[in-house]
Amino acid sequence: MTFQELDLVSLTTDLPEEGLRAGATGTVVHIFHRPYTAYEVEFTDSGGATTAMVTLTADQLRPATD
Helix, strand or coil: CCCCCCCEEEECCCEHHHCECCCCEEEEEEEECCCCCEEEEEEECCCCCEEEEEEECHHHEEECCC
């Protein structure tokens, strides 16, 4: 699966070193194309403050659903 900038995504795996659990929702803010496709995803709290900014591969993400 590929994602676009500003897509809302959910984690498919826990990232304890970042304080994130599977199902956490974030926004794709940048796409890297080299050396392989990866996505910079920003996670925020309910007030909009950034809690984590993580580079992830497509297999670590899925589209977020309502």
